[in-house]
Amino acid sequence: MKVGYIGLGIMGRACAANLLRAGHTLSVYARRPESAAELVTQGARVYASPAELAREVEIVISNVSDTPDVEEVMLGEHGVIHGAHPGLIAIDMSTIKPLAARDIAAKLAAAGVDFLDAPVSGGEIGAINGTLTIMVGGKAAALDTARPVLEAMGKTITRIGDSGAGQVAKACNQIVVAVTIEAVAEAMALARACGVDPAPVREALLGGFAGSRVLDVHGQRIIDDNYAPGFKARLHQKDMGIVADTAAALGIRLDAASHAAELIQQLVAQGDGELDSSAIARLIASRRA
């Protein structure tokens, strides 16, 4: 298909390269032209604005930093909405506020554009290998059309529900990961405080009800005290801000998520935002009653 990609950061470049590899016709827009250089040598065409790009493709995908960036790219003065044409599907792979995703979907729908929110998990490795988990909100028919394109970038593509539902699932994902890291870190801290080697504790627990990907991967990071990312604390902090904003807008209380977010915030505040977010284990291990 004719696909346009907007936002060529680490994740975006890897996804766009997989689109080329899968045989799609790729056009790109990047604020910094040098981000597009390698893709251009591989056959991608560069456009001067999201609107111009959108005009020429069947599917336009954004992968940018935060809610305002997606709003700008989709709805701004030179945004995708100004390149609207019959059949255009817009997909956002960034992690943004679920309520904002719904709003963007409604505005694009009014211009005749189907919008899918499609945030991912799986990180840089998943993006490079094309094995991302993609959580999709929006119309089932639009997803059916876009599925071959998403399949070039991800392994598990799940339609969660209507617009915004993909972002809700991503928020849920970030809650579970953050709080489970805290759980594992407290367990490892207890073992060490008792003079017990945490390595066989991790091993034994992996076989039972305490078993998780977080215990497996982050448990090992905690044991090794090696917090090379992985998923950077400052990005997890941004995502936990989305969780907090969403909970506040809905009037619900998420105590465990709030507590984990405070630890991540503390980690970033002390200058460790580039470490993996599981480095909150250091804060937990240094606490005294």
Added chain:
Amino acid sequence: MKVGYIGLGIMGRACAANLLRAGHTLSVYARRPESAAELVTQGARVYASPAELAREVEIVISNVSDTPDVEEVMLGEHGVIHGAHPGLIAIDMSTIKPLAARDIAAKLAAAGVDFLDAPVSGGEIGAINGTLTIMVGGKAAALDTARPVLEAMGKTITRIGDSGAGQVAKACNQIVVAVTIEAVAEAMALARACGVDPAPVREALLGGFAGSRVLDVHGQRIIDDNYAPGFKARLHQKDMGIVADTAAALGIRLDAASHAAELIQQLVAQGDGELDSSAIARLIASRRA
């Protein structure tokens, strides 16, 4: 081997039956003789006290309710210690305080008895099927001798470290399970508050970094609002009390574990102690900011 079993509750009876099935010679002691009735018809011999039982066997196992019960059975007036003889190994499969397990081990060692703390996870189903995860603290040589007996009851038998280390691993297990339940419950609560079906959220998250046994099993319980145990809240409450006591004795702070323990405590206080501990999801879903 000649094995004695003390404490014939739901878990104990299932474990003892597996010992018989594996061809071990079984003797039992139970406070309530009727608990032993079925095992007796299968060939088990009944003794009048832990001391008398211990005198006649190579390995004596306890599986009782709480720390004081284990102390009574092992060290009390008619306890195992008074049946000490060369080569006797005492094993406790109850979940008790790690520091108490170390103390019991030291007192039995002074009487020439090797002690292994060997708490389990896997619940009633695991006990019946002989697939328990067994976390062992104590001398490696004693575990080598006892391993064929433990293998009749469990699938994964891990030596964590010296005396008490098995109980430390079990405490870690209960922290991770409790806090991960809270994580999953908050995620499901957020999805519902957003008007999103939690079932595809669980599905999507299972494939990624948020994936865990808790998300799989308890996530489904939360979606179904079906809290038939499983692992009863009042037992999880007891175990979280052990976590809190241990943390206090060591002077460390486990904020997430404390918060999960409060929720379980609240559940028990409102009369729901017989429900699965994942029923804390109901409390979480009913909270408002």
